[in-house]
Each structure stands twice: as structure tokens, then as C-alpha cells.
Amino acid sequence: MIKLIGILVVAVGFAFRFNTLLVVLAAGVVTGLVAGLSFHEIMTLFGKYFVENRYMTMPVVLMVPVIGLLERHGLQERAEMLIRRAAAVTAGRVLVLYCAVRQISIALGVNIGGHAGAVRPLVAPMAEGAARAQHGALPEATVERIRAHAAAAENIGNFFGEDIFIAVGAILLMKGFFDAQKIEVGVWSMALWGIPTAVAAFAAMWWRARVLDREIAQTAVERGLS
Amino acid sequence: MKILSVEVFYVIAGVFLALVAARTAWDRAHPKRWGTASFWALLAVIFVFGKILPPAIVGYLVLAMVVLAAAKQVARSSETSSTRAERTAEAGRLQNRLFWPALLIPATAIAGSLVLDRIHVGDVWLMEPRHASLISLGLGALVAVAFARRTTGARVSEPVQEGGRLLQTIGWALILPQMLAALGGIFAQAGVGVVVADLVGRALPTQFPFVAVAAYCLGMALFTICMGNAFAAFAVITGGIGLPLIVVRHGGNPAIMAAVGMLSGYCGTLLTPMAANFNLVPAMLLELRDRNAVIKAQAPMAVAIWIFNVALMYVCVYRF
Numbered sequence: 001m002i003k004l005i006g007i008l009v010v011a012v013g014f015a016f017r018f019n020t021l022l023v024v025l026a027a028g029v030v031t032g033l034v035a036g037l038s039f040h041e042i043m044t045l046f047g048k049y050f051v052e053n054r055y056m057t058m059p060v061v062l063m064v065p066v067i068g069l070l071e072r073h074g075l076q077e078r079a080e081m082l083i084r085r086a087a088a089v090t091a092g093r094v095l096v097l098y099c100a101v102r103q104i105s106i107a108l109g110v111n112i113g114g115h116a117g118a119v120r121p122l123v124a125p126m127a128e129g130a131a132r133a134q135h136g137a138l139p140e141a142t143v144e145r146i147r148a149h150a151a152a153a154e155n156i157g158n159f160f161g162e163d164i165f166i167a168v169g170a171i172l173l174m175k176g177f178f179d180a181q182k183i184e185v186g187v188w189s190m191a192l193w194g195i196p197t198a199v200a201a202f203a204a205m206w207w208r209a210r211v212l213d214r215e216i217a218q219t220a221v222e223r224g225l226s
Numbered sequence: 227m228k229i230l231s232v233e234v235f236y237v238i239a240g241v242f243l244a245l246v247a248a249r250t251a252w253d254r255a256h257p258k259r260w261g262t263a264s265f266w267a268l269l270a271v272i273f274v275f276g277k278i279l280p281p282a283i284v285g286y287l288v289l290a291m292v293v294l295a296a297a298k299q300v301a302r303s304s305e306t307s308s309t310r311a312e313r314t315a316e317a318g319r320l321q322n323r324l325f326w327p328a329l330l331i332p333a334t335a336i337a338g339s340l341v342l343d344r345i346h347v348g349d350v351w352l353m354e355p356r357h358a359s360l361i362s363l364g365l366g367a368l369v370a371v372a373f374a375r376r377t378t379g380a381r382v383s384e385p386v387q388e389g390g391r392l393l394q395t396i397g398w399a400l401i402l403p404q405m406l407a408a409l410g411g412i413f414a415q416a417g418v419g420v421v422v423a424d425l426v427g428r429a430l431p432t433q434f435p436f437v438a439v440a441a442y443c444l445g446m447a448l449f450t451i452c453m454g455n456a457f458a459a460f461a462v463i464t465g466g467i468g469l470p471l472i473v474v475r476h477g478g479n480p481a482i483m484a485a486v487g488m489l490s491g492y493c494g495t496l497l498t499p500m501a502a503n504f505n506l507v508p509a510m511l512l513e514l515r516d517r518n519a520v521i522k523a524q525a526p527m528a529v530a531i532w533i534f535n536v537a538l539m540y541v542c543v544y545r546f
Contacts, residue, residue, distance in 0.1 A: 163239025
């Protein structure tokens with residue numbers, strides 16, 4: 001039980017809004033000390049895993065120069081302009097369409113999109129633009145709701161499309177786990193059993209996108225009345 | 227032999243980080259000039275030399291970065307970017323040509339995963355097949371930045387300046403995913419997972435097939451919320467709950483259990499600040515005031531998908 005102290009440190013640290021990096025470091029040090037490691041050994045582990053996981057940060061770092069450059073020259077504004085011309089487009093529909101494209105492409109093994117590469121420069125401005133075309137200027141809170149849902153569309157599409165492709169980390173990891181246990185499990189059956197949840201996840205996105213559209217319309221009406 | 231390894235792109239990313247650090251050090255108007263410059267310089271060192279530095283040294287460098295961030299010495303620059311009017315004018319001038327460089331990145335990703343990872347002459351491969359998607363992404367970003375500079379007619383310094391501005395918008399949260407991954411590793415090393423699996427297994431009446439399914443899906447989601455990573459949860463929870471109860475005791479199908487179980491873990495990923503690269507970094511990137519806004523948007527979907535998973539697994543796992 002004492003080994004769970006790290007989780008407690010994280011929960012308390014996040015709740016009191018201490019600096020998140022410090023909380024994570026403290027949780028690691030405490031857990032390591034409880035497990036009988038020395039401070040130096042804990043730092044060695046942090047260093048080892050930090051280097052191994054550089055791949056998590058690299059896409060953002062390599063993507064920001066081109067995205068920043070294009071943004072300075074009006075990429076977001078252009079995306080908004082284009083979407084304003086299209087009829088019958090709502091913020092929710094933009095997000096549902098993006099989620100579908102993301103899910104299908106990654107299920108076929110093609111990893112396009114991403115928060116830095118697609119959501120910030122294209123998807124979020126398009127969704128905002130669609131809402132502005134319908135309802136005029138948007139309050140700050142609505143803009144935040146739309147952006148948060150754009151990030152959600154990326155995550156849902158990415159997570160629940162990925163497991164249908166057999167050469168992906170998750171399937172290979174499960175295969176490796178069963179191999180180690182000497183249990184025969186085919187990669188294809190695991191990939192196919194990912195499909196029902198993928199459909200359900202898409203339905204959930206569609207539902208939330210409709211709720212979002214209704215919220216935006218509601219806010220616009222209320223602002224019109226006041 | 228591989229011509230393009232993922233290490234090459236770590237070095238390129240590191241060089242870019244070093245340029246951002248240097249620009250900050252030269253920026254006299256920066257509110258936290260030296261702290262911010264040191265932070266990005268340390269990260270640059272880890273990216274460029276990560277492979278050859280001893281892990282302990284990297285650990286202490288990371289410690290220094292955490293101290294800088296916690297002491298509030300890492301801040302955004304006060305440099306002003308372009309105004310909305312300027313950007314709208316540029317959008318009018320360049321029109322749809324602006325999209326081509328942005329679309330070049332996914333195009334390279336597609337080419338990379340379909341063709342480029344198969345190109346080889348004898349033993350000399352164009353890229354490591356294992357990291358094909360990462361490498362094509364890096365390649366796409368580099369080609370796109372050159373192409374974007376031609377299209378917009380920007381100066382050479384502009385990508386570094388604008389990229390640096392975006393990077394400073396994210397700030398120290400950029401390294402949060404790596405820190406949390408390291409924490410997950412330490413949790414695994416200390417055996418935190420075994421304790422969680424044991425607790426769940428003992429607290430619930432798992433002799434009922436439905437309870438076994440619910441306990442497994444709950445364990446996957448809860449453990450992922452704690453660790454921020456469904457992969458870490460999979461081995462622990464499947465070894466601790468899934469295999470002994472669903473497969474061995476109740477005769478369930480392991481493929482269905484694993485596939486749906488992993489996706490239940492992903493529902494946990496949607497709910498946790500521990501999965502910083504999916505939930506917190508995007509909130510920073512989209513400049514949201516509430517850093518939990520993405521999690522709040524995802525919460526209803528995560529719960530709905532999780533309930534669907536439990537029902538799906540219970541209906542199918544003992545039948546096929």
C-alpha cells in the first residue's frame with residue numbers, strides 16, 4: 001500500500017495547483033525512495049526514461065517553425081474565410097468530419113493530423129469560423145468550448161481508430177504480452193474487435209458535436225435577447 | 227545501415243531548441259531572459275546528446291529544468307507578433323497557397339508509411355522501418371518549412387522566431403509528457419501496478435462473470451488515469467485481473483478481452499491530466515485559460531464509450 005504514495009502526491013499536488021513538473025518529480029522521488037532506491041538511482045531512471053521518450057516531444061518541436069510561419073502569414077484567417085463561404089457548415093460538423101477523417105486514415109495506418117499540425121492551425125479556426133458565420137461574434141467562453149472540443153475530436157479519432165490497424169504499437173504490445181504467456185492470439189482478431197468501439201466512439205463524438213452546436217446557438221440567442 | 231534514423235531528427239529538433247535559447251538570451255526585453263534561455267538550452271542539450279550522455283547526467287539536467295520552471299524563471303517573451311489586420315491582409319495576398327505547405331506534412335506521412343520505409347539497396351535502408359511514421363513526420367516538417375518560406379517570401383530567421391513564439395506559448399509544459407512517462411516507468415519499477423490489481427481483485431466479488439468484466443475494464447481505466455498511459459496499464463491489469471479471472475476462471479476469449487480492454491484504458495487516457503501530451507499540451511497550444519478544458523470536453527464521451535465497452539465485452543467475450 002505504501003507504494004501508492006506517489007499517486008497520492010500527484011493527486012494532492014494537482015489539486016493544490018503546485019507546479020506540475022515539480023509534483024511529478026516529487027512523486028517519482030518519493031515512490032523511488034519507498035521502493036528502496038537511492039536519490040542518485042532515481043535521477044538515473046528519470047534521465048533514462050526522459051531520453052527514451054524524446055519521441056513524444058519531437059513532433060511538436062519540429063512542427064512549430066512551419067506552423068508559426070504560416071500562422072504569421074494568415075493561415076488561420078484563411079481557413080476561417082474559406083469555411084465562412086460554405087453553406088450549412090456548423091462548428092460541430094467540422095469537428096465530426098475531422099474526427100471521421102482522422103479515424104479512417106489512422107485505421108489504414110496513415111498518421112495525419114495532430115494537435116500542433118492540424119488542430120491549432122486548421123481545425124479549430126475552421127470550427128470557430130463556421131460558428132461566427134452563423135452567429136456573428138462569439139463570447140470568449142464559447143470560443144474556448146469550441147477549441148476544447150476540437151482537441152477532443154483529434155484525441156477520439158486518434159485513439160479509437162488506431163487499434164484497427166495491425167502494425168500499430170497497441171496491437172503489437174498485446175501480441176507480445178500473450179506470446180510471453182504462451183497464449184495463441186491472432187493480431188487480426190484483436191484488430192477486428194476494435195471496430196465496434198471505434199463506431200461507438202464516433203457516435204459519441206457526433207452526439208457531443210450536436211450538443212456543442214446547440215449550446216452555441218443557445219448562447220447566441222441569449223446574447224441577442226439581453 | 228539506415229540513412230535516416232530517428233536520432234537525426236532528435237538532433238535537428240535540438241539544434242532548433244538551441245536557436246530558440248540563443249534568441250532568448252539576446253532578447254533584452256524578455257521578462258525572464260536568463261532562466262528561459264537556460265531552460266531551452268538544457269532541453270537542446272538533452273535532445274542533441276541524449277544518446278551519448280550518461281542517464282544520471284540527463285537526470286540532473288532534468289532536475290535543473292524542473293527547478294527553473296518551479297521557481298517561475300521560465301516565461302514567454304514580450305515580443306509582439308503580427309496583428310490580426312496584417313494576417314488578414316497576408317491571407318488575402320497568398321490565398322489558398324497557404325494550405326499547400328501545411329498539407330505537405332500529411333502527404334509526406336502517407337508517402338512515408340506506404341513507400342519510403344521500403345526503399346533499400348541491399349542492406350542500406352532509407353529509414354528505420356520501426357520509426358517510419360516519426361521519421362516521415364520529421365521529414366515532412368522540414369520540407370514544409372522550406373516550401374512555406376518560398377511561398378510566403380519570409381526571411382530565414384522567421385521560422386525560428388515564429389516557432390520560438392509558439393514554443394514559448396506552450397512553455398515548460400512541453401516536457402511534461404516526457405516527465406510523466408518517466409514517472410510511469412518509476413511506478414512500474416516500484417511495482418505500483420501489482421498493488422492496484424491486487425486491490426481491485428480483492429475488493430470485488432469476481433466470481434460472477436459480469437463483475438470480472440467490469441473489474442477488468444475499471445482497472446484498465448483507473449490504472450490508466452493514474453499512470454497516464456494505457457500501455458503501462460495493459461500488462462499489469464491483464465496479468466492481474468484479465469487473464470486469471472476472465473480467461474482462466476470464466477473461459478473468456480483473450481482476443482476480445484485484450485482489444486476491448488485496451489480501448490477501455492483509452493477512455494481513462496481521455497480523463498487524466500497525466501496524459502499531458504493529449505490533454506494538457508493541447509490546452510496550452512490552443513491558448514485555453516482552463517488547462518482542464520480538453521478533459522472536461524472529453525469526459526461525457528469517455529464515460530459513454532467506457533459503458534459501451536463493458537456491455538460489448540460482457541456480451542461477446544464469453545460467447546465467441
